[in-house]
Amino acid sequence: MTLPAASPAASHPALASVDAIIAGLAGVGYIASRRIATALFMATHLQKPVLVEGVAGVGKTELALCAAALLGLPLIRLQCYEGLDESKALYEWKYGKQLLYTQILKDHMGAQLTGAPDMDTAMERLHGTGDLFFSEPFLEPRPLLNALREPGGAVLLIDEIDKSDEAFEAFLLEMLSAFQVSIPEIGVIKATTPPVVFLTSNNVRDLGDALKRRCLHLHIPLPDQSLEERIVASRVPGIEASLRSELVRFVQALRTLDLRKLPSISETVDWARALILLHASALDGDLVRETLNVLLKFEADIVAVEPRIGELLSHGA
Amino acid sequence: MEPMQRALGDFLRALRANDVRVSPAEAIDAHRAAAEVGFSNRELLKDALCVTLAKSAEEVDRFDVCFDTFFARPATAGKPPPPPEDRLEAPDGAPRLAEQLLAGDQAALTEAMEAAAARVGAGDIRLTTQRNLLTRRMLDEMGLRDLESMIQALRAAGGPRDGALAEALSERRTALFAQGAAFMERQSQLYASETGRRMRDAILAQQRLTAVEPEDFKAMESLVRRMAKRLATRYARKRHKAHEGKLDVRKTIRRSMGHGGIPFDIVWKTETLHKPKIAVMCDVSRSVAAAAQFLLLFLYSLNEVVERLDAFAFSDRLVSVNDVLDAEKVDEAITLVLARVGFRPTDYGRSLADFMDAQGAKLDRRTTVIILGDGRSNFADPRLDLMRAISERARSVIWLNPEPETYWGQGDSKMDAYSRFCTVAKTCNTLSQLERIIEDVLRTYMSH
Numbered sequence: 001m002t003l004p005a006a007s008p009a010a011s012h013p014a015l016a017s018v019d020a021i022i023a024g025l026a027g028v029g030y031i032a033s034r035r036i037a038t039a040l041f042m043a044t045h046l047q048k049p050v051l052v053e054g055v056a057g058v059g060k061t062e063l064a065l066c067a068a069a070l071l072g073l074p075l076i077r078l079q080c081y082e083g084l085d086e087s088k089a090l091y092e093w094k095y096g097k098q099l100l101y102t103q104i105l106k107d108h109m110g111a112q113l114t115g116a117p118d119m120d121t122a123m124e125r126l127h128g129t130g131d132l133f134f135s136e137p138f139l140e141p142r143p144l145l146n147a148l149r150e151p152g153g154a155v156l157l158i159d160e161i162d163k164s165d166e167a168f169e170a171f172l173l174e175m176l177s178a179f180q181v182s183i184p185e186i187g188v189i190k191a192t193t194p195p196v197v198f199l200t201s202n203n204v205r206d207l208g209d210a211l212k213r214r215c216l217h218l219h220i221p222l223p224d225q226s227l228e229e230r231i232v233a234s235r236v237p238g239i240e241a242s243l244r245s246e247l248v249r250f251v252q253a254l255r256t257l258d259l260r261k262l263p264s265i266s267e268t269v270d271w272a273r274a275l276i277l278l279h280a281s282a283l284d285g286d287l288v289r290e291t292l293n294v295l296l297k298f299e300a301d302i303v304a305v306e307p308r309i310g311e312l313l314s315h316g317a
Numbered sequence: 318m319e320p321m322q323r324a325l326g327d328f329l330r331a332l333r334a335n336d337v338r339v340s341p342a343e344a345i346d347a348h349r350a351a352a353e354v355g356f357s358n359r360e361l362l363k364d365a366l367c368v369t370l371a372k373s374a375e376e377v378d379r380f381d382v383c384f385d386t387f388f389a390r391p392a393t394a395g396k397p398p399p400p401p402e403d404r405l406e407a408p409d410g411a412p413r414l415a416e417q418l419l420a421g422d423q424a425a426l427t428e429a430m431e432a433a434a435a436r437v438g439a440g441d442i443r444l445t446t447q448r449n450l451l452t453r454r455m456l457d458e459m460g461l462r463d464l465e466s467m468i469q470a471l472r473a474a475g476g477p478r479d480g481a482l483a484e485a486l487s488e489r490r491t492a493l494f495a496q497g498a499a500f501m502e503r504q505s506q507l508y509a510s511e512t513g514r515r516m517r518d519a520i521l522a523q524q525r526l527t528a529v530e531p532e533d534f535k536a537m538e539s540l541v542r543r544m545a546k547r548l549a550t551r552y553a554r555k556r557h558k559a560h561e562g563k564l565d566v567r568k569t570i571r572r573s574m575g576h577g578g579i580p581f582d583i584v585w586k587t588e589t590l591h592k593p594k595i596a597v598m599c600d601v602s603r604s605v606a607a608a609a610q611f612l613l614l615f616l617y618s619l620n621e622v623v624e625r626l627d628a629f630a631f632s633d634r635l636v637s638v639n640d641v642l643d644a645e646k647v648d649e650a651i652t653l654v655l656a657r658v659g660f661r662p663t664d665y666g667r668s669l670a671d672f673m674d675a676q677g678a679k680l681d682r683r684t685t686v687i688i689l690g691d692g693r694s695n696f697a698d699p700r701l702d703l704m705r706a707i708s709e710r711a712r713s714v715i716w717l718n719p720e721p722e723t724y725w726g727q728g729d730s731k732m733d734a735y736s737r738f739c740t741v742a743k744t745c746n747t748l749s750q751l752e753r754i755i756e757d758v759l760r761t762y763m764s765h
Contacts, residue, residue: 038368046353095581213343216369
């Protein structure tokens with residue numbers, strides 16, 4: 001078996017080691033755990049896509065954005081949804097343009113064909129020009145093709161792959177393992193520089209084994225106290241240290257409850273921003289009650305938590 | 318590098334045994350990953366292997382445990398031999414094991430144990446019950462027999478120095494037993510855990526629903542979930558097939574009129590998708606009390622899977638339980654439903670009447686009605702007329718009965734009469750039967 005060489009992106013100084021990645025990501029505002037950084041390291045060195053899983057708001061999409069910023073590569077994003085197919089993801093023929101050109105060229109064709117002595121010669125001449133309509137100028141590239149054709153490489157984010165259909169997942173396999181796509185009329189298009197690929201999933205449905213096998217798997221759990229504090233500090237720089245640790249402790253306590261939707265990192269960050277806007281310097285029962293809807297997105301959850309705010313606050317302290 | 322790669326191979330085998338699936342291609346990836354990061358930094362190796370091999374959150378957990386167990390070599394492994402004054406001199410001609418024991422050389426002992434374990438095939442351990450036998454074989458391989466005959470010979474010799482030596486040896490032999498047992502325990506944790514779990518799942522799937530022990534309920538629950546998920550995937554695939562379209566020539570030509578007959582606008586045929594509707598009635602009365610939990614469990618899982626499900630539970634009256642199934646977690650949902658209508662004497666006639674009141678107007682040729690129950694109506698009017706009406710209006714009626722067919726019609730069972738109006742009436746008292754039947758339902762009665 002021949003192993004593909006490490007992607008050119010791997011020679012990027014920021015990717016030299018796991019520690020360099022952690023530092024680099026921190027520089028663009030993403031506080032990564034060791035496992036996240038290792039995943040990025042392996043992805044670029046083994047040239048494999050990364051499948052990122054985790055609950056909503058835990059920083060899956062953000063990881064791809066920050067990796068693109070770190071590597072200085074363009075980010076190409078493909079949002080998946082039910083019914084997404086290759087004509088929207090990979091390429092499409094500009095049907096209207098093809099038709100328009102045939103209409104315009106119709107008379108011209110006639111002129112060219114008049115000299116032909118018989119049908120065979122006419123056909124022969126037509127063959128020479130026929131393929132014109134299925135060539136690059138009539139190709140409408142979509143995100144996947146764009147990512148392959150990016151000369152310096154790109155970061156390709158295939159967001160919420162679990163929302164797409166199984167057929168689309170199967171279609172991705174060629175693209176993900178060999179970084180190439182086959183277009184019947186043109187041939188195989190191979191990536192000049194393989195993109196760094198992130199796929200994200202919320203676990204709406206189980207992904208196929210074939211897809212999982214081709215990817216590195218990264219599960220981002222909800223962070224612990226210290227990691228989350230560092231994330232808040234990085235995202236909301238203006239916040240005081242005491243308030244920061246207090247609010248993170250409250251969120252951590254909240255996550256031990258049996259809620260329908262646990263608050264994730266994005267909610268913590270939003271809450272921190274909200275508290276700053278309210279010029280809060282410490283948490284108290286009323287303040288939490290008024291801003292609870294930033295953290296909890298279901299009425300039932302809010303109702304369940306409200307009577308226990310005092311207990312949660314003291315539990316944290 | 319060579320021994321480390323063999324260790325990695327063993328580790329992959331341990332992962333497979335711990336239910337982390339590792340295909341040959343992933344094994345190659347693992348070796349590449351290890352070559353990339355090297356073996357010296359254990360945390361880095363762990364993370365690198367984890368992202369390559371574990372493919373779900375559960376697998377990540379299992380991977381972490383397995384990695385730590387596998388690479389936790391006994392603390393004795395790297396220990397330097399004790400200072401000379403603590404060593405006891407072995408007599409000439411003593412077996413190697415005795416020498417090592419007397420010298421207290423733990424590192425050498427651990428090494429010898431690992432080698433002996435490899436020779437007796439400790440890594441092939443499949444069942445935890447094999448532990449004792451394998452421990453014994455491993456110790457024999459290390460030369461336990463020679464050691465024992467040596468101890469006996471020393472005792473027989475009777476000299477004070479011989480006696481002390483025999484005591485020391487026998488004491489250390491006991492310690493060696495404990496060490497060997499602990500070693501094999503770890504092996505069985507690494508390599509035998511999955512087989513046991515698989516066997517338990519297989520047995521549970523065949524177990525009669527009425528005879529499941531309470532402590533197996535959790536395992537059963539996860540089994541039901543997996544079944545429901547499997548069904549969901551297949552069901553989704555079916556649905557998708559209906560989406561595919563072909564060129565709608567008539568509409569395309571019609572639209573091209575505006576462009577002088579040039580078809581700028583192409584129209585594809587789309588099949589309108591009739592999503593199937595399912596109405597389920599679940600008997601939770603006293604006579605099916607034991608099976609009711611599982612019937613409800615399945616109803617709950619089905620509700621998560623199927624988009625349009627009308628769920629009802631009944632014993633003497635019938636109530637809709639959709640709200641409970643949607644809002645609550647599985648345990649509470651089951652408890653709540655049972656509290657609402659459970660464990661009362663059944664009245665099928667009235668329940669069917671309630672069902673017609675609630676659902677009658679909605680029954681049509683796209684609806685599949687599933688009834689889970691034993692058909693025992695306590696000699697009340699079975700209202701066969703209502704059953705006939707349901708079977709005439711619905712696309713199909715499926716009745717799953719926990720009792721075997723020979724009991725149908727015996728005593729107060731009206732099952733033989735009801736079954737005449739059913740498209741399918743089957744016995745279903747194990748999980749695997751339940752799965753097979755529900756799958757048949759999804760396949761036969763729902764694909765359009």
